[in-house]
Amino acid sequence: MDEINLSINPSTLCNFRCDFCYLSPAELARRDRLDPERLLERLLEISRYRRIAHVDLYGGEVGLLEPAYWDELWRVLRVFYRERVNVVTNLSVAHPYFEREDVDLSVSWDYVARPRFEATLANLRALKRGVHVLVLASRRLLDLDAAELERFMRILDETPQVESVEIKPYSLNPHHPQPVRYRETETWIRRWIERAPGFRFELVNADLVARSLRREKRSWSDDHLYIDPSGALAVLDFDDEGRERFSRLASFDAYVDWTEREKRLIREHPTCSRCPHLGHCLSEHLQPVHADPGDSCNGLRGLLDDPPELCR
Numbered sequence: 001m002d003e004i005n006l007s008i009n010p011s012t013l014c015n016f017r018c019d020f021c022y023l024s025p026a027e028l029a030r031r032d033r034l035d036p037e038r039l040l041e042r043l044l045e046i047s048r049y050r051r052i053a054h055v056d057l058y059g060g061e062v063g064l065l066e067p068a069y070w071d072e073l074w075r076v077l078r079v080f081y082r083e084r085v086n087v088v089t090n091l092s093v094a095h096p097y098f099e100r101e102d103v104d105l106s107v108s109w110d111y112v113a114r115p116r117f118e119a120t121l122a123n124l125r126a127l128k129r130g131v132h133v134l135v136l137a138s139r140r141l142l143d144l145d146a147a148e149l150e151r152f153m154r155i156l157d158e159t160p161q162v163e164s165v166e167i168k169p170y171s172l173n174p175h176h177p178q179p180v181r182y183r184e185t186e187t188w189i190r191r192w193i194e195r196a197p198g199f200r201f202e203l204v205n206a207d208l209v210a211r212s213l214r215r216e217k218r219s220w221s222d223d224h225l226y227i228d229p230s231g232a233l234a235v236l237d238f239d240d241e242g243r244e245r246f247s248r249l250a251s252f253d254a255y256v257d258w259t260e261r262e263k264r265l266i267r268e269h270p271t272c273s274r275c276p277h278l279g280h281c282l283s284e285h286l287q288p289v290h291a292d293p294g295d296s297c298n299g300l301r302g303l304l305d306d307p308p309e310l311c312r
Helices: 025-029 036-047 067-080 117-126 146-157 182-198 204-213 252-267 301-305
Strands: 003-008 051-057 085-089 103-108 131-137 162-169 224-227 233-238 244-249
Touching: 003 036, 036 051, 036 067, 036 224, 051 067, 131 182, 146 162, 146 182, 162 182, 162 204, 182 204, 182 301, 204 301, 233 252, 244 252
Parallel strands: 003 051, 003 224, 051 085, 085 103, 103 131, 131 162
Antiparallel strands: 224 233, 233 244
C-alpha cells in the first residue's frame, strides 16, 4: 500500500500576530477546533487508500489546547498511527505533551521577526529534550546585517536543545504579503550552508540540496495531505496571483484527482517542463513559474544549478 504524510491542524487559534502569517487576524482569533470524532472519520477514510507514514500537528498554536483535548486527539491518532508525532509550536507556553517521548518537537523561532522571541528562547532552553527549529525566511530576517545574522546563528548554536535547524522559504499569502524574491532566499540559505561546517546543530537545508541533486527528494504533492479544523481534507494551493492558500477537497478521490492535475500543470508549463530538477526541486508545494525573469522560482533552482560546495 502507498504511503501518505498528514498535516493535521486542530485549531487556528494563536496568541501571536506575526507579520508574515498565512492566516488572517480573524482566523487567528477563532476558538473552534477539530472534533476528534470527525478526525476519526477522516483517518478511517484515508487509511482505506494509504498507510499513514507521518503525522504533523500544527496550528495556530497547539500549545493553547488543553491536555484533555490532546488526550482525545491522541486516542484517535493511535488507532491508525503508532509512530512519533511531529508537533509544531511557537513555544510561547509550556505544555505537558511537548516533553512526551512519542513526540518530535519542532519550534518555530524566527529571532527578532517573531513576537516575544526572547521569552520563547527561554522556554526552549528550559526544555529537557532536543528540538528541531524552523526559521521562516521572511523580510525582516533577510534584511539582517552581517553582525545580527551572526548573532542569530550563534544563539542557536549555543542552545544545546537545538539539534537541527531548517530554513523555510516564505510564500506569498493574501493576508500578510511581503516583498521577498526567491533569489534573496537562495542567497540567505547559501550563507547558512557555507557556515554549516561550524555549527553544532544539523542544518537540514544542506541535506535537502544534496538530496535534490541526487534526485532523492520528491516535490510533488501526491504524498502529503492536510486536515483542517473543520475536519475537511485540504491541499496547499496557489491562486492566480501566486498567493498561497488551502483548498478543501470533498474526498480522498478528489485529492488524487487534484494531484494528477498538479502534475499535468507543472509538466506542461513552458519553463517547469524544461527544468532538469523537475519533480526533485526544493519546492515543498509546486507552482508554475511566474516570477520576473531575473528571479528564481519556489523550487529554488539557483541553489541546485550552482550548489554550495558542501552539497556537491
